[in-house]
Amino acid sequence: MTKGGYEVRKSTAVAVLFALVVMLALGALAAGCGEEKVTTTTAAPAPTSETTAAPPATEAPPATEAPPTTTPAEPKELRIGAAVSLTGLFSASEQLVWEGEQIFESWINTKGGITVDGQQYLIKIIAEDCQSTAEGSSTAATKLIDAGCNFQVGPIVPFTVIASGTVTEPAGVLRVVLYNCHTPDEYGPDTPLTFIANDVTTDFIQPDLDYLKANYPDVKKLTVLTPDDGAPPIFMPMVKEMMVDSGFELLNYFEYDMAAPDFTPYVTQALATKPDAMFFINGWPIFMGNMLKIARQNGFTGPIFGSHEDPYDIAEIAGPEASTDFYTHNIQMDSPKMTPLIQEILALGQDMFGKQSPTYVWGFNSCYCLVQAIEHAQSLDPKVVAEAWENMPSIDTVYGPGVMGGLKSYGIKHNVSYATPFSMLKDGKVEFIDFLPVELP
Amino acid sequence: MSGSLLAQSAVNALVLSSLYILMALGFALLLSIMGVVNFAHAVIYMVGGYVCYELIVTAGLNNWVALAITALGLGLFGLFLERFGFRPFFGNTNRIIVLTLAVIVILESLVNVLVGSEVRAIPSFWSGSFQIKGVWIAHERIIAFVAAAVLLIAVFTFIRRSRTGQQMLATSQDFVGATLQGINIYRITAIAAFIACALAAVAGGLMGSLMFLNPFAGDQMLVRAIQVVILAGIGSIGGVLVGGLILGVLNAFLPLWLEGSAVDAVGVAVIIVIMLFRPQGLFGHEA
Numbered sequence: 034m035t036k037g038g039y040e041v042r043k044s045t046a047v048a049v050l051f052a053l054v055v056m057l058a059l060g061a062l063a064a065g066c067g068e069e070k071v072t073t074t075t076a077a078p079a080p081t082s083e084t085t086a087a088p089p090a091t092e093a094p095p096a097t098e099a100p101p102t103t104t105p106a107e108p109k110e111l112r113i114g115a116a117v118s119l120t121g122l123f124s125a126s127e128q129l130v131w132e133g134e135q136i137f138e139s140w141i142n143t144k145g146g147i148t149v150d151g152q153q154y155l156i157k158i159i160a161e162d163c164q165s166t167a168e169g170s171s172t173a174a175t176k177l178i179d180a181g182c183n184f185q186v187g188p189i190v191p192f193t194v195i196a197s198g199t200v201t202e203p204a205g206v207l208r209v210v211l212y213n214c215h216t217p218d219e220y221g222p223d224t225p226l227t228f229i230a231n232d233v234t235t236d237f238i239q240p241d242l243d244y245l246k247a248n249y250p251d252v253k254k255l256t257v258l259t260p261d262d263g264a265p266p267i268f269m270p271m272v273k274e275m276m277v278d279s280g281f282e283l284l285n286y287f288e289y290d291m292a293a294p295d296f297t298p299y300v301t302q303a304l305a306t307k308p309d310a311m312f313f314i315n316g317w318p319i320f321m322g323n324m325l326k327i328a329r330q331n332g333f334t335g336p337i338f339g340s341h342e343d344p345y346d347i348a349e350i351a352g353p354e355a356s357t358d359f360y361t362h363n364i365q366m367d368s369p370k371m372t373p374l375i376q377e378i379l380a381l382g383q384d385m386f387g388k389q390s391p392t393y394v395w396g397f398n399s400c401y402c403l404v405q406a407i408e409h410a411q412s413l414d415p416k417v418v419a420e421a422w423e424n425m426p427s428i429d430t431v432y433g434p435g436v437m438g439g440l441k442s443y444g445i446k447h448n449v450s451y452a453t454p455f456s457m458l459k460d461g462k463v464e465f466i467d468f469l470p471v472e473l474p
Numbered sequence: 475m476s477g478s479l480l481a482q483s484a485v486n487a488l489v490l491s492s493l494y495i496l497m498a499l500g501f502a503l504l505l506s507i508m509g510v511v512n513f514a515h516a517v518i519y520m521v522g523g524y525v526c527y528e529l530i531v532t533a534g535l536n537n538w539v540a541l542a543i544t545a546l547g548l549g550l551f552g553l554f555l556e557r558f559g560f561r562p563f564f565g566n567t568n569r570i571i572v573l574t575l576a577v578i579v580i581l582e583s584l585v586n587v588l589v590g591s592e593v594r595a596i597p598s599f600w601s602g603s604f605q606i607k608g609v610w611i612a613h614e615r616i617i618a619f620v621a622a623a624v625l626l627i628a629v630f631t632f633i634r635r636s637r638t639g640q641q642m643l644a645t646s647q648d649f650v651g652a653t654l655q656g657i658n659i660y661r662i663t664a665i666a667a668f669i670a671c672a673l674a675a676v677a678g679g680l681m682g683s684l685m686f687l688n689p690f691a692g693d694q695m696l697v698r699a700i701q702v703v704i705l706a707g708i709g710s711i712g713g714v715l716v717g718g719l720i721l722g723v724l725n726a727f728l729p730l731w732l733e734g735s736a737v738d739a740v741g742v743a744v745i746i747v748i749m750l751f752r753p754q755g756l757f758g759h760e761a
Contacts, residue, residue, distance in 0.1 A: 122690060124688075124690065125593050165690075287733070290729075290734045290738065291735075292735070293729070293737070294695075294725055295684070295725065297482075297486045298483060298725075298729035301479060301483065302730060305476060305479045318593055319593060322686065323685055323686060327612075330602075330610060331610040332603070343593075349595060350594075352595070
């Protein structure tokens with residue numbers, strides 16, 4: 034082959050040399066980039082009884098009990114599939130979810146796994162990459178089923194949840210999704226094997242409004258920014274109703290493209306409505322941190338409420354100057370008000386991955402609730418577990434005691450509901466406020 | 475729609491355009507001089523952001539020093555890529571495409587494995603903002619715009635005025651003819667690769683400060699670089715300025731009227747309409 038009369042040189046030696054030099058160059062890059070950023074290196078202080086609304090999580094939840102000494106057989110392996118986006122736009126946060134799930138695997142197996150019908154099971158969590166796409170999510174669900182996972186945790190984002198459900202529901206796989214944005218195809222009567230183990234989208238709104246009313250009496254006008262993921266037309270009427278019922282006016286809401294090169298146009302439009310406070314409903318820290326920075330750079334000084342996103346990541350992106358008066362339903366990792374189990378998870382994360390992250394707790398909680406349901410059902414049949422789970426009178430969560438809800442909002446009693454953690458960013462620092470009660474969905 | 479909102483959007487359009495141009499110029503240089511469609515260009519942009527971050531946060535260097543070292547380092551990587559990646563396969567489009575796709579997979583996977591679960595943003599080059607007649611302008615956006623503008627002027631001056639730049643233009647017009655005139659083609663392609671990768675690295679560093687770092691951030695930027703080059707016309711280096719400006723304006727203004735990802739769809743539709751009237755691009759020549 035030639036270009037302009039030049040012969041192509043393609044000797045094997047050059048190709049081999051090229052491969053070697055590429056590897057060397059990548060190695061050098063790895064040396065430069067590989068240093069871990071340790072978010073928090075100190076162990077969380079011990080909790081105080083006055084601040085932990087829930088009983089300590091270590092108060093003998095079923096999954097933590099030691100296996101009976103009379104276990105007749107060798108432990109077997111119970112495979113749980115983890116559908117997470119390890120690559121693509123959502124990977125920065127979802128890799129942390131996966132690490133949280135690995136922490137759970139280590140934690141539960143150290144305690145002897147679970148016991149079902151007299152048989153001890155050690156948990157093996159297998160991850161498949163959803164690639165931050167719908168097709169990747171359905172493929173991941175299929176591969177997990179092929180790997181023998183009748184129970185799955187994940188995914189998170191609506192279109193990935195919907196795509197995954199088209200595979201898991203017909204296959205009779207019980208699935209615990211980590212989030213919900215109220216689209217009927219994500220979760221509802223038509224998805225009888227889908228559960229949610231965390232507080233989600235609209236659960237956060239009323240506690241936020243109550244807090245706003247109590248602490249910012251002059252705030253009356255609100256504007257919302259939310260990702261263009263197909264869900265806003267469904268949940269925004271509910272949000273508007275809650276806002277109006279609480280005495281606020283919703284000026285407008287704007288949907289942003291998650292892959293936008295710059296969020297400034299969306300934030301600028303939102304600020305043009307002249308709100309007293311803003312709500313960033315749903316989305317990842319990379320979006321929220323950026324929008325928070327832009328809002329502050331554009332002179333907005335009012336309070337901003339996120340959903341549940343990692344406040345540390347938001348502060349990392351927004352920078353210390355912009356990271357103030359921002360509220361999110363997440364934890365402060367070194368707060369003494371954290372439950373003992375949260376502290377244990379963070380300490381395990383430090384040991385296993387050299388860092389701590391609030392997202393570990395999120396990933397852990399889904400697996401934690403799932404194995405409690407399996408033990409409660411004393412069955413490995415997903416349909417039996419589903420029936421037993423929705424009738425559980427109570428369930429332990431990493432945040433404290435939970436109850437099953439969902440009938441009112443979704444027509445299916447598959448939500449684990451618990452008092453939601455609430456923190457704020459103030460002058461670049463995360464400050465835990467409290468666990469706030471959530472109305473049963 | 476208020477005047478201040480439109481003015482604010484105009485400022486955004488300028489900043490976005492300058493970064494698009496910075497990014498697309500390197501892509502266009504390699505395409506016009508070597509005939510190389512370097513899909514790996516955007517991943518070099520992404521790596522540039524991460525290297526810059528490490529130099530600032532881990533090594534504690536000044537932002538500008540870090541950006542300069544990043545540009546130099548990735549420029550050297552460009553030399554390496556040209557010598558051992560592109561040069562052996564000049565004229566063989568299929569092999570070069572496979573090669574650049576391989577570089578994307580290797581670099582994206584490497585960065586994803588090393589730092590994928592770490593949310594990062596490059597500390598601001600100049601924090602704070604100011605207001606002029608109702609329009610807020612962040613200092614870091616001025617910095618990004620000015621840095622990009624200075625670099626673009628420097629590169630265009632180099633290409634138009636210097637002997638080497640003229641040789642680059644000659645090479646882009648006729649590879650064989652340039653050789654017959656005694657131009658050292660490989661020297662020219664090496665310089666072009668150095669400049670292209672250095673520009674991508676600078677764009678990555680500046681964008682990593684304005685937005686955030688993501689191992690897959692290059693994917694979106696690659697699409698935009700290709701859009702700019704197509705708009706400009708294949709082989710037109712100067713047309714990149716206009717192409718980048720059009721794309722920046724579309725991305726800054728369309729969200730004022732459109733929701734979410736409809737912006738991208740309409741943006742691409744506008745480009746397609748322009749292509750219907752100018753299939754060779756705004757400044758390209760008919761084949």
